[in-house]
Amino acid sequence: MGSASVTKSQGKTGWQKIARRVRVPLGFVIAAVFLVFARTSWHTLAWSLLLVLPGLWLRGYAAGYVKKNAELTRTGPYAYTRNPLYLGSMGIAFGFAVAAGQLWLGLLLVVMFLAIYVPTILSEETFLRGAFPSFEEYAQRVPRLLPRLTAARFTDANAEGGRFSGERYLHHREYNALTGAAAIYAVLTLRMLLGH
Numbered sequence: 789m790g791s792a793s794v795t796k797s798q799g800k801t802g803w804q805k806i807a808r809r810v811r812v813p814l815g816f817v818i819a820a821v822f823l824v825f826a827r828t829s830w831h832t833l834a835w836s837l838l839l840v841l842p843g844l845w846l847r848g849y850a851a852g853y854v855k856k857n858a859e860l861t862r863t864g865p866y867a868y869t870r871n872p873l874y875l876g877s878m879g880i881a882f883g884f885a886v887a888a889g890q891l892w893l894g895l896l897l898v899v900m901f902l903a904i905y906v907p908t909i910l911s912e913e914t915f916l917r918g919a920f921p922s923f924e925e926y927a928q929r930v931p932r933l934l935p936r937l938t939a940a941r942f943t944d945a946n947a948e949g950g951r952f953s954g955e956r957y958l959h960h961r962e963y964n965a966l967t968g969a970a971a972i973y974a975v976l977t978l979r980m981l982l983g984h
Contacts, residue, residue: 805911810904818881818900819972826888828976836887843879844966846872851962852952860920862930863950867939870913870930874905880969887976909933 846865850872853864865872878901885894909932916923922942929940957963 814900814904818897819968821896822884822888822893823972823975825890825893826976826979828887828889828980830980832887832889833973833976833980836883839879839883839886840969841883843876843881843883844969845876846879847876847965848957848962849952850876851960852954852957854956854960856960857919860916860923860926862922862926862940862942864952865935867930867941868935870927870932871909872935874909875933875935876965877905880965884972887973 850865853866854861854873869875881897881901882894885897888894913923913927913932917927920926926940926942929942930936
């Protein structure tokens, strides 16, 4: 979405405010639960890469396009889905659920995404609707989460911010997702090698 760090609180419900505040700390709690209860095998670890790697790529690609709160990003991955960062996060999270080899961890993630990310996305859309007059047209042409097959075209698609920027990627510190995923894989691999 054109803004993943909404600063305005207008139009947010009580739960939307809470969801926005707890989503990052809750992610760390879920990661800790995952590491404690994971029953990883080499097989589940390999299969998890089919979701984690594309998720990391999508988050990194999206971070290089978005100018949070400054413009409505509609190019790059934002021409396919309004929320490529969240879609990438879901790929990473469900990939690690596969690595864990525990169905209940996957179900826990589904509940978390419904309870936390849906309200967060809706509150961000409220902000974008008020901040950017072209959001309504964008929302009609680009799906909220599951991507369309071809890029949506807009008459001003080559306007400012229309190309990937390595500076933006670094500014948003998206490399932290890659570092975190590598650390989790390292811990899981070490546990398997040590027979835990």
